[in-house]
Amino acid sequence: MRFRVSASATTVAVITLQCVAQTATFENIGELPGGIDFTVGHGISRDGSTIAALSSSYFAYYGEAAYRRGDSDLIAIGALPTHQESNAAGVSATGTWIVGESVRQNEYTEAFRWSEDTGMIGLGDLPGGDRSSIARAVSRDGRVVVGGASTELDGKSVGAPFRWTPEGDATPDRQRRQRECLGRDPRWLGDRWRRGGPPRCQQAVPLDGGRRPGHL
Template sequence: MTKTIFPTLIYFTVGIPLWVLNSQTPATATVFFQGLGDLPGSIFSSDSSAVSADGSVVVGASFSGNGLEGEAFRWTKETGIVGLGDLPGGPFVSAAFDVSGDGSIVVGASFSAASSSSTVIPPTEAFRWTAETGIVGLGDLPGGGFSSFASGISSDGSVIVGNSNGPSGTEAFRWTAETGLVGLGDLPEGGFSSQAVRASADGSVIVGGGISDSGIEGFRWTAETGVVGLGDLPGGAFFSRAADVSADGSVIVGRSASANSRGSGQIGNFSGTEAFVWTEETGIVGLSDLPGGAFFSRAFGVSGDGSIVVGQSEGFRGQEPFIWDRVNGMRPLLDLLTNDLGLDLTGWTNLVAQDISDDNSTVIGFGINPDGNTEGWIARLTPASVTVPERSSVFSQLAVIGVISVASALKRKLKR
């Protein structure tokens, strides 16, 4: 039986064609797909959450002999999967949710002595890990019950983002070594609630979700603008949520309710959403979904230049990972891996793509391995020495996609 890793914390986690891959990927990179293994001493189960800029470091959580609810890990091809321990004083639980660009800094959440003295559920404390310091707790925002959760880090490692309990409720935070945790506020007019999930390369742009007067809404934060809502796709119940942001902060991906999707798209109802890409020029643009199943898509990760998106959709195989680019639109990741790249995924099922490296070279996620266990995986894609088109073409083609997405969805429905 498959058991979800770290059930208390996981609630908050919120073919690439060869000619669109980043020309800066090393030509010596080897194409491969492999499971990451798991930590020893317990039930076999691991779940990868994020990957470093060049695809060499993966982080996540795994069951281990140290605790029944999971332990944060860091994986490289040289070391394999290595447990990171947890914060002292509480029950042994930790999970990693993001990693710096060079792979040297890992962030996540853990039980701790401070969090375990609180009645807040889940009573977690955000952490920062390096090889030199080990896991170090970041504390929380003052004025509320003790709780904090780190979900993202800037590529340069200087800024950590997440959410904590403040005096008004759950609030997104931005952490630096100089300032500690600083609350970001929330969207206006709605009930007070905000959660930050990812940051741009230098930490100047932060994305997440909150509650506005319209409903649950994704946001973009900068020091100049504060928290600004992204809106949502037209035609459905109001809902949007940001999941990731490009290196320069100009491209945001996530999910939204839309005219195409069914349901409300609320937390837990992943079937009622459509993946989107947002830019300042285009606003939110839906990416449609894979053909063959009920309408559903959700974006989880975007490459550093904003040109490639990975996530989950429902196609002929049921729910499966997708990869999107501006040339080919959305396609099944499995088709790229098996048909285009010739990789052997025999026995793997229920794959979920969680992230893509900034250099476009590597996708990571989790699935059911040939032995029937949940296992994190990494897929290294083919490098190419072809120039990626200018960003302006991304924007113009996104606008076209927005116009045709509803029509294409209706066409598929009529053929069923």
């Protein structure tokens, strides 16, 4: 079981909705220096000021986690030690925290949490998995991260959602199979669930890190 995000050769644009005129404008957010001209936006803060993205660069030909604040250029955030690539998959409502995956040379992945103050911190793996995890969304204060990871269930490696906190590390939900956290809206962090049907939201976690159930 591997959690990877692929990207085609493209450059992302920010869509700004003008509610009164019912029109939309597109803004190119650019790319990192030295890459192959692709950028994919994967998350945006609640006020629209911070964008989390994947962009090719000198450092990582196939992709490096990056962010943009306001009108600045994209800024790369690197990868975990001994890793070669990374991907930013989500950003907190305030734009302070970015989460995603860092990729080892052998294509194993590890979820991370990043801020300008702390740098990139690896979140580890679930017990019994094959060293594959990705963080998809993060609470407003950065203390709760949710995502998908491989774990062992009935003797098999399966995908499972996880909830990470600084005190408890990654905690799996072993009652659900083949689920992966998908994202959030201003109220919830949610996941999608595959069991022979289309993806659907099955659980949600409020941005304050609570455990109330809900649907997106």
